[in-house]
Amino acid sequence: MHELALSRAIVDAALRHAGGRPVEIVHVRLGSFRQAVPGSLAFYFEIVARGTGCEGAALEVETLDGDQLEIAWIEVEDAVRA
Amino acid sequence: MHRVRVTVAEGVLDANETIARANREDFDRAGVRVVNLMSAPGAGKTALLERAIEAGLGETRIGVLEGDVQGSLDADRIAHLHVPVVQLNTEPGFGGECHLDANMVRSAIDDLPLEEIDLLAIENVGNLVCPAEFRVGEDARAMICSVTEGEDKPLKYPLMFRSCELICINKVDLLPHLDFDLERLLANIETVNPDATVLTASARTGEGIEAWARWLGALAAA
Numbered sequence: 001m002h003e004l005a006l007s008r009a010i011v012d013a014a015l016r017h018a019g020g021r022p023v024e025i026v027h028v029r030l031g032s033f034r035q036a037v038p039g040s041l042a043f044y045f046e047i048v049a050r051g052t053g054c055e056g057a058a059l060e061v062e063t064l065d066g067d068q069l070e071i072a073w074i075e076v077e078d079a080v081r082a
Numbered sequence: 083m084h085r086v087r088v089t090v091a092e093g094v095l096d097a098n099e100t101i102a103r104a105n106r107e108d109f110d111r112a113g114v115r116v117v118n119l120m121s122a123p124g125a126g127k128t129a130l131l132e133r134a135i136e137a138g139l140g141e142t143r144i145g146v147l148e149g150d151v152q153g154s155l156d157a158d159r160i161a162h163l164h165v166p167v168v169q170l171n172t173e174p175g176f177g178g179e180c181h182l183d184a185n186m187v188r189s190a191i192d193d194l195p196l197e198e199i200d201l202l203a204i205e206n207v208g209n210l211v212c213p214a215e216f217r218v219g220e221d222a223r224a225m226i227c228s229v230t231e232g233e234d235k236p237l238k239y240p241l242m243f244r245s246c247e248l249i250c251i252n253k254v255d256l257l258p259h260l261d262f263d264l265e266r267l268l269a270n271i272e273t274v275n276p277d278a279t280v281l282t283a284s285a286r287t288g289e290g291i292e293a294w295a296r297w298l299g300a301l302a303a304a
Contacts, residue, residue: 002211005179009094016097017090024085028094035211035241071090078086 031068101184105219112196118220123208129285145199181212201302
């Protein structure tokens with residue numbers, strides 16, 4: 001259940017940084033102290049992302065020892081060539 | 083179309099923290115201290131609040147924000163004691179969440195008579211996991227741990243036990259009837275949170291209520 005709430009926060013933050021562009025990857029750093037299960041996080045992320053700009057995006061969870069809980073980066077589809 | 087990487091480097095809960103800070107500023111401006119009261123379902127949050135209010139909190143004027151998934155059973159109990167109480171339900175409106183977050187508490191601030199109280203007790207949804215993650219604008223966190231839950235809980239839910247300033251062990255009147263090792267619970271609390279203030283109490287017999295009420299009063303006066 002904890003993972004559901006965290007997934008919502010992850011999707012919200014990713015959408016805010018995506019600026020309307022479709023999100024392909026969300027890379028999260030997760031410390032073991034947070035007691036969140038990566039597989040469970042990915043499961044809820046997929047559900048919460050439905051119907052948003054994160055739909056179909058891959059959630060990458062980098063597990064660490066500590067209390068980290070942050071979104072490191074996202075990858076988005078950009079129509080404009082750099 | 084091509085992919086670009088956007089550096090985010092943001093805490094997953096930063097948005098909640100920002101709103102929690104705004105709540106805290108509103109509470110500070112009104113001179114109200116706030117305690118976020120958490121526990122597993124049925125540990126005795128409401129009962130201990132009732133006993134503290136009945137025992138009297140000295141000069142402290144308390145108000146209560148009751149967080150529940152559904153219903154107003156707890157708010158009704160507190161209302162009988164003639165203190166201001168506001169019910170905050172996570173269903174409907176907040177997706178039936180199993181915890182309060184800063185935004186939910188923000189939505190209730192206008193309903194709270196902040197000018198008439200010195201201490202706001204926010205009774206969180208009964209749950210040892212999610213509430214620990216979400217600050218709501220509190221000055222202190224207190225958790226109730228009852229002796230029917232088992233001595234191992236601090237080790238199973240360290241995030242919750244670590245995040246609290248006060249841990250109040252409730253239902254100690256049941257100790258003679260249980261195979262419960264209080265010393266082991268205290269040792270486990272010491273392992274995960276050596277800085278916590280630990281009290282023992284029984285909402286049923288009134289044991290320890292004075293110290294619990296005193297802690298609340300001291301927080302209000304801080």
